[in-house]
Amino acid sequence: MKIRVVLLVFLSFLIFSFYTGGIGEIYFPKHFPKPEYSFSSNPINSKAVALGRMLFYDPILSKNNSISCASCHSPYNSFAHSDHALSHGIFDSMGDRNAPALFNLAWQKSFMWDGAINHLDVQALAPITNAKEMAESLVGVIEKLRKKEMYRTAFFAAFNDTVITGEYVLKALSQFQLTLISANAKFDRVALGKEQFTHQEKKGYKLFLKHCNSCHTQPLFSNYQFKNNGLPLDSVLMDFGRGAITQKGSDSMLFKVPSLRNLSFTAPYMHDGRFKKLGDVMAHYNSGILSNNMVSKELKKPLKLNADDRVDLIAFLLTLNDKEFVFDPKHQYPKEILSASKD
Amino acid sequence: MKKILLLLVIAVSAQLRADMRPVRVEFQLKFNNETLQLGKKYYSNTLKDSISFETLKFYISRVIVNGELHSGAPFSPEAFLIDAENPKSQILQNSFYLDSVLGISFLLGVDSMANVSGAMGGDLDPMFGMYWAWQSGYINFKLEGYTNSCPSPKHQFQYHIGGYLPPYASSRALNFEVENTGNVVVEFDVEKLISQLNIQEQYEVMGPGNAAMDISKKVASVFKIKE
Numbered sequence: 001m002k003i004r005v006v007l008l009v010f011l012s013f014l015i016f017s018f019y020t021g022g023i024g025e026i027y028f029p030k031h032f033p034k035p036e037y038s039f040s041s042n043p044i045n046s047k048a049v050a051l052g053r054m055l056f057y058d059p060i061l062s063k064n065n066s067i068s069c070a071s072c073h074s075p076y077n078s079f080a081h082s083d084h085a086l087s088h089g090i091f092d093s094m095g096d097r098n099a100p101a102l103f104n105l106a107w108q109k110s111f112m113w114d115g116a117i118n119h120l121d122v123q124a125l126a127p128i129t130n131a132k133e134m135a136e137s138l139v140g141v142i143e144k145l146r147k148k149e150m151y152r153t154a155f156f157a158a159f160n161d162t163v164i165t166g167e168y169v170l171k172a173l174s175q176f177q178l179t180l181i182s183a184n185a186k187f188d189r190v191a192l193g194k195e196q197f198t199h200q201e202k203k204g205y206k207l208f209l210k211h212c213n214s215c216h217t218q219p220l221f222s223n224y225q226f227k228n229n230g231l232p233l234d235s236v237l238m239d240f241g242r243g244a245i246t247q248k249g250s251d252s253m254l255f256k257v258p259s260l261r262n263l264s265f266t267a268p269y270m271h272d273g274r275f276k277k278l279g280d281v282m283a284h285y286n287s288g289i290l291s292n293n294m295v296s297k298e299l300k301k302p303l304k305l306n307a308d309d310r311v312d313l314i315a316f317l318l319t320l321n322d323k324e325f326v327f328d329p330k331h332q333y334p335k336e337i338l339s340a341s342k343d
Numbered sequence: 344m345k346k347i348l349l350l351l352v353i354a355v356s357a358q359l360r361a362d363m364r365p366v367r368v369e370f371q372l373k374f375n376n377e378t379l380q381l382g383k384k385y386y387s388n389t390l391k392d393s394i395s396f397e398t399l400k401f402y403i404s405r406v407i408v409n410g411e412l413h414s415g416a417p418f419s420p421e422a423f424l425i426d427a428e429n430p431k432s433q434i435l436q437n438s439f440y441l442d443s444v445l446g447i448s449f450l451l452g453v454d455s456m457a458n459v460s461g462a463m464g465g466d467l468d469p470m471f472g473m474y475w476a477w478q479s480g481y482i483n484f485k486l487e488g489y490t491n492s493c494p495s496p497k498h499q500f501q502y503h504i505g506g507y508l509p510p511y512a513s514s515r516a517l518n519f520e521v522e523n524t525g526n527v528v529v530e531f532d533v534e535k536l537i538s539q540l541n542i543q544e545q546y547e548v549m550g551p552g553n554a555a556m557d558i559s560k561k562v563a564s565v566f567k568i569k570e
Contacts, residue, residue: 038460042461117478119461122461126476129477130476139470142470165470166468170469
């Protein structure tokens with residue numbers, strides 16, 4: 001009898017821990033909303049995650065085997081492109097935009113600065129086929145992968161199928177990227193009652209809630225909507241953002257609100273990497289916002305932050321740095337790739 | 344009494360068996376009533392010029408064939424990629440049986456759900472080059488080729504027709520009555536499309552928008568049931 005009760009308690013405990021813990025290799029932080037990604041059509045399994053990680057770091061995805069996803073999305077930069085305002089791809093070509101950091105992708109509804117991509121699975125098609133990024137085709141990638149014993153084995157282990165298809169390549173890449181969850185910054189520990197803000201961070205948090213949270217909504221620090229934060233148009237790049245996708249005048253100059261997590265690792269900032277430092281960003285919000293009717297309503301009134309406010313606000317932003325995520329060895333270069341380059 | 348009932352049941356089901364057959368739908372791709380061959384030089388009466396084709400591929404989805412007694416369930420899988428290069432792709436077989444065929448309905452292109460569901464397999468695998476990389480969405484219909492009437496650098500024309508978001512949702516629902524009781528044969532004569540396009544001026548359509556909407560309607564008008 002006693003054993004039964006214990007067993008029951010144990011079982012319900014197991015189910016409960018699963019519930020808050022997540023599925024397979026993924027855990028869903030308690031203080032996060034429900035994810036957007038449709039896990040039912042791509043159930044997470046550790047073999048597929050491992051395969052996705054290999055693909056992410058393998059330059060085999062580019063035409064001349066020189067560029068991997070990680071070339072522009074480095075783990076030590078929270079998967080952004082370090083020190084590059086505009087991303088740098090194959091044959092030293094310069095891209096048109098700043099490579100965004102990659103994390104918490106399961107919570108995003110659309111991808112790219114202009115939301116051109118509607119699902120994480122199909123995002124990888126863009127860099128693989130872009131002439132300035134990897135200049136390959138999905139069929140070309142598949143042909144190369146099919147020739148490698150290591151990949152034939154890994155695909156079979158992940159998807160239980162003897163053929164390598166485009167669907168599997170894309171789903172594996174998604175699986176790895178879905179495990180990139182950043183939810184262990186000081187902010188998160190405070191939210192879960194495990195730690196406390198300093199006096200200065202608290203003041204910064206207040207300012208943040210007043211001026212920034214409407215777009216950079218906690219706990220993801222983005223509402224993932226398209227907004228105009230008052231940046232002047234770069235006359236060389238002529239990037240109209242969302243407008244070019246929807247062909248609607250009202251969407252012109254709107255860009256997807258980026259998350260503010262891990263900012264210390266992701267400089268430079270904005271869709272074209274125009275600001276090198278957080279101080280530059282602060283100066284923009286304080287006195288650089290254009291006054292025209294394109295600017296989103298949340299930023300129409302001047303913020304009037306004094307020097308102390310700006311320092312406090314930055315102190316709060318630094319509590320969004322998640323070192324555990326950025327230095328997590330599970331997300332870094334996998335050893336398998338090295339041995340593969342030999343065969 | 345019981346015996347008679349049993350006999351009746353057997354008789355009726357035998358009757359049904361005899362009249363029913365698996366449903367087969369065939370797409371015949373043509374140029375001026377000839378079977379279309381990629382790479383071959385044709386003479387277009389409407390262009391008064393020669394023309395050749397490199398690619399003709401399109402999606403057909405939600406295929407439903409209606410019979411006299413009942414209508415069939417949608418064909419499975421949900422979407423088929425018809426490819427001029429691959430004759431096998433032009434024949435759609437279904438596993439269920441129907442009595443005489445009265446009509447067929449299908450979608451030219453894939454529905455909006457398929458466009459937002461991430462990576463899919465089978466004919467919907469993005470490796471077939473019918474998915475846009477730079478902006479999510481399937482290409483419903485692709486026609487590429489060459490004619491001197493086309494002023495582009497290599498005299499090449501490229502129509503990649505797609506888009507799933509209103510107001511530029513470009514898949515088209517088609518519905519036909521079928522007179523005969525044999526297999527359903529759907530004809531698509533490319534010359535009938537060329538005659539509706541303005542290839543001298545609009546020879547490259549590569550994304551969703553008004554041009555794609557206009558051309559998708561013209562493409563849809565070309566399908567017809569073979570008598």
